[in-house]
Amino acid sequence: MSQTLKEAATFPTDMKRSEYKMVINGETVGALSNETFTVYNPATGEAVAEVPKGGKEDVDRAVEAARQSFDHGKWKRYPAGKRARVLNKIASIMRKRFNELVEIEIINSGKTLMAAQGQVMQAIEDFEFYAGAIVGHRGTVNNMPGPFFNYTQKEPIGVAGQIIPWNYPIMMAAWKIAPAIAAGCSVVLKPASLTPITAIILTEICHEAGVPAGVVNVITGPGASIGSYLVEHKGVDKVAFTGETATGKDIMAKASETLKRVTLELGGKSPNLVFPDADIDGAVDGSLFGIFYNTGQSCEARSRLFIHESIYDEFMEKFIDKTKKLKLGDPMSQDTHIGAIINQGQLDKIHQYVETAKKEGATVVTGGESVKVDGYENGYWYAPTVITNVTNDMTVAQEEIFGPVVVVMTFKDEKEAVKLANDTKYGLAAAIWAKDQGLIKRVSDGIQAGIIMVNSPFSAFPGTPFGGYKQSGFGRELSIESLDLYTETKSVLSYTGAKPLNPFNL
Ligand code: NAP
Numbered sequence: 001m002s003q004t005l006k007e008a009a010t011f012p013t014d015m016k017r018s019e020y021k022m023v024i025n026g027e028t029v030g031a032l033s034n035e036t037f038t039v040y041n042p043a044t045g046e047a048v049a050e051v052p053k054g055g056k057e058d059v060d061r062a063v064e065a066a067r068q069s070f071d072h073g074k075w076k077r078y079p080a081g082k083r084a085r086v087l088n089k090i091a092s093i094m095r096k097r098f099n100e101l102v103e104i105e106i107i108n109s110g111k112t113l114m115a116a117q118g119q120v121m122q123a124i125e126d127f128e129f130y131a132g133a134i135v136g137h138r139g140t141v142n143n144m145p146g147p148f149f150n151y152t153q154k155e156p157i158g159v160a161g162q163i164i165p166w167n168y169p170i171m172m173a174a175w176k177i178a179p180a181i182a183a184g185c186s187v188v189l190k191p192a193s194l195t196p197i198t199a200i201i202l203t204e205i206c207h208e209a210g211v212p213a214g215v216v217n218v219i220t221g222p223g224a225s226i227g228s229y230l231v232e233h234k235g236v237d238k239v240a241f242t243g244e245t246a247t248g249k250d251i252m253a254k255a256s257e258t259l260k261r262v263t264l265e266l267g268g269k270s271p272n273l274v275f276p277d278a279d280i281d282g283a284v285d286g287s288l289f290g291i292f293y294n295t296g297q298s299c300e301a302r303s304r305l306f307i308h309e310s311i312y313d314e315f316m317e318k319f320i321d322k323t324k325k326l327k328l329g330d331p332m333s334q335d336t337h338i339g340a341i342i343n344q345g346q347l348d349k350i351h352q353y354v355e356t357a358k359k360e361g362a363t364v365v366t367g368g369e370s371v372k373v374d375g376y377e378n379g380y381w382y383a384p385t386v387i388t389n390v391t392n393d394m395t396v397a398q399e400e401i402f403g404p405v406v407v408v409m410t411f412k413d414e415k416e417a418v419k420l421a422n423d424t425k426y427g428l429a430a431a432i433w434a435k436d437q438g439l440i441k442r443v444s445d446g447i448q449a450g451i452i453m454v455n456s457p458f459s460a461f462p463g464t465p466f467g468g469y470k471q472s473g474f475g476r477e478l479s480i481e482s483l484d485l486y487t488e489t490k491s492v493l494s495y496t497g498a499k500p501l502n503p504f505n506l
Contacts, residue, residue, distance in 0.1 A: 011204040015100045016107075019050045020196070022058065022220055023203040025065035026213025031221070032057045039196065042110030042340040043331050045378030051196050054221035056229045059188070062217040063235040066159040066186035069214030076156050076184030080134045087131035087182055089209035094124045094202075101198060105170055106331045108197045110340030110379065113332055115294050122462065123174035123202070126478070129462035130182035137183075137483045139490075147497040154487040156184035157261055158237030161230040163223065163251070164199065165243045166192035166342055167297045167402075172242055173199040175466075175477045177206065177216060180240070183486035188217045188236070190227050192243075194342055196220045223247070231255050238486070241265070242299075245400075245426075245471050263475025263485050265299070265467055267400040268428030271421035272302035273411070273443065275434035276310045279455075283433035284318045286457040287406075290431055292326060292384050293457070295339045296404035297346075299472075300429040300451060300459045304397055306420055309410040316408065319386070323366055326384045328373050341380040341403060350382050350403035357396040362407070363389040392423050400426070414439060418446035427469030429459050450476070 011028060019036075021028035030036070035053040040046065052058070069075060075083070094101060098120060105116040139152035160180045164172035169191060180187045191199035196218075203218040219226060223243075231239050231254045238261040241251050245266040255262045272290050274283045290302035307315050326337040341347045347370055354368050367385030385405040390397050396407050411417040421430055421443075429451040432443050444452045450467045451459050460466050465476035475485050495501060 011207065015097065015104050015201055017049060020200045022052050022054060022062070023200065023207070023216070023218045024058070024062045025217065026207055028204075029058075031055060032061075037193065037221075039108060039194065040343070041107050041379075042342050043106075043376050043379040045380070048107055049197065051200075051220045054219045054226050056226060058219055058221070059226050059229050059233060062188045062219045063159060063161075063230070063233050065214040065217055066188050067235045069212060070156070070159050070186040073186070073212055073214060075181070075186065075212050075215045078184075080137070083182060083184065084131040084135050086210045087127045087134075087178065090206055090211075091124045091127040091131070093205050093209055094120070094127070097205075098124075101170065101201070103332070104201065105198050108195050109166065109169055110331055110342065111294060112336045112339040113334055114336075115339065119168055119171040122460070123170045125462045126171075126174040126178040130178040130483070133480050133483060134182040137480070137487075144493075147495060149494045149496050150491060152489050152491045154183075154483070155490055157486055157488055158185060159235060160185045160187045160238045160240055160486065161233065161236040162187055162189045162240045163227050163230065163243065164189070164191050166194040167294065167299070169195040170198035170202060173202050176240055176242075177202065179477070179482035180486045181206070181211060181215060183483050185238075185486050186215045186217075188219060188230060190219050190221075190223065190230060193220065193222060228254060231260075232257060234258060236260060238262070240475070240485075245473075248473060261485070263467075263477075264473035265475070265477060266428075266471060266473035267402075267426060268299045268301070268468065268472050269304060269398065269400055269424045269426045270300055270302045270429040270431070270449065271304045271306055271447070272431040273417050273421060273433065274305070274307045274311065274315060275414075275417070275432070275436070275439060276308045277435045278311070278433035279435070280311060280315055280318065282455065284315060284322060286431065286433065286455070287319065288322050288326075289457040290453075291406040292323075292338060292404050295341060295382075296406075297342065297402055301402075302429070302431050303401060303406055304392070304424075305406050305408045306411050306417055307408065308417075309412060312410050316388070320366055323384050323386055328371065328381055328383075330375065338384060338404060340376070341382050344380055346403065347380045347382055350401055350405060353396055353399070353401045353403075354385060354387070354405060357387050357390070357394065357407070360394045360396075361389060362387045362394060362396065367404070392420050398424060414443060418443055422446070422448050425471040428467075428472035429453065431457070
């Protein structure tokens with residue numbers, strides 16, 4: 001199959017629609033099978049829109065479009081500054097339509113206004129960051145002995161297959177698309193089936209801003225079939241995946257067949273350590289945010305709370321009191337702290353973990369049940385939950401729950417804190433609450449995690465590398481390092497003597 005490169009079509013101006021399409025080769029298209037599936041609002045349980053249920057044949061045409069645009073198109077040949085201008089234009093269109101993007105994100109994910117506003121803003125800033133970063137992204141000139149000259153240059157890897165989860169739909173799309181296209185790659189993005197809408201809209205915005213047809217394609221449909229097929233596809237050079245660790249392992253195995261470059265941003269069970277000299281009130285507020293932000297549906301959720309035994313009672317009294325004050329309800333309200341759980345399956349999974357904790361001897365001190373929220377009776381809601389009497393070998397301390405559930409443990413000293421923090425297969429993030437700078441440095445050094453937060457609940461800003469150790473994956477996003485992961489380094493070695501060398505002396 002061969003497609004000619006073309007200028008992008010124009011897209012519907014309304015962001016709120018009853019039907020969305022995939023974007024392939026600059027055009028809005030349905031699945032070749034004409035099949036669709038329905039996406040829902042988790043806060044209300046209501047249907048939001050129909051989306052194409054893409055099949056393998058749709059993956060083929062999306063990859064072909066990306067391949068053509070990469071192999072024969074102009075995008076990667078643009079000077080970096082010109083690509084940067086387009087990325088800035090994407091950001092500027094998003095800024096103009098900020099409120100609409102926030103609203104759609106809330107409708108499709110059930111997250112709160114505060115969370116959606118922050119995440120859309122970060123998506124915008126990602127494009128701005130990479131617009132700046134790509135201009136300064138360059139190779140090296142290396143010292144050589146004798147009459148040799150060596151330089152390296154960064155070249156885009158090619159076609160990137162990108163697969164993202166449902167918890168941060170537009171932010172994950174931006175984390176993936178922005179560095180890839182800044183580097184000159186073409187992409188085929190597959191959003192999660194539960195939350196595909198803002199990724200589709202972002203792809204449309206890319207075209208409106210001047211990204212040529214075929215450079216950014218979005219396909220929708222079941223990950224187990226089309227995601228998997230995208231990973232195996234011979235036309236794809238690199239796979240960038242964010243999602244569960246189990247899915248990541250499957251992807252890594254499949255990508256090995258064609259030796260694709262792979263980056264994996266996977267699950268977490270991040271520790272939150274509170275030391276005796278911490279500002280207790282600040283640590284309570286930060287720890288609360290660390291677990292309950294985004295309704296606990298965060299890869300970097302600090303879901304294991306370790307408190308020094310000397311401050312446990314004071315800390316817990318305040319922490320439980322504030323947990324009980326968290327407000328569930330209208331996601332569009334600025335006062336709401338906790339949004340909806342993504343769907344019934346996830347709600348059941350969370351509750352199952354809480355039941356397992358009880359069976360294993362832990363105590364649920366608050367929450368521990370799904371709740372009905374006035375005006376949102378058909379949505380999926382779970383009470384913010386605190387579990388104590390936990391040991392680090394229990395199921396709830398080892399497995400990612402991905403909901404508003406925190407397990408609490410104590411530690412005696414710094415050594416034990418680090419040991420417990422590292423006693424997990426994951427290594428995404430960790431938070432330290434303390435004042436002693438020496439202790440902070442030692443603990444930061446000792447923890448096996450890609451992101452350490454010190455006296456801060458925030459883990460992700462454009463420019464700061466984001467990614468995991470151990471089974472939380474590998475590769476870094478959000479930072480200059482991502483540009484390296486979308487480029488190959490070519491080393492050019494020249495002999496500068498008057499006459500070529502004759503090493504065999506023949
Ligand atoms: P998931 O089930 O692994 O799905 C993620 C994406 O992969 C979805 O688009 C899914 O498509 C697709 N997919 C499913 N099976 C596939 C397969 N066999 N081959 C290729 N693609 C496949 O994860 P999730 O439940 O959406 O997201 C939650 C997970 O993401 C958590 O573990 C969380 O920690 C992790 N996460 C990590 C980071 C990070 O930066 N480390 C950030 C956010 C989230 P369908 O939706 O169609 O099934």
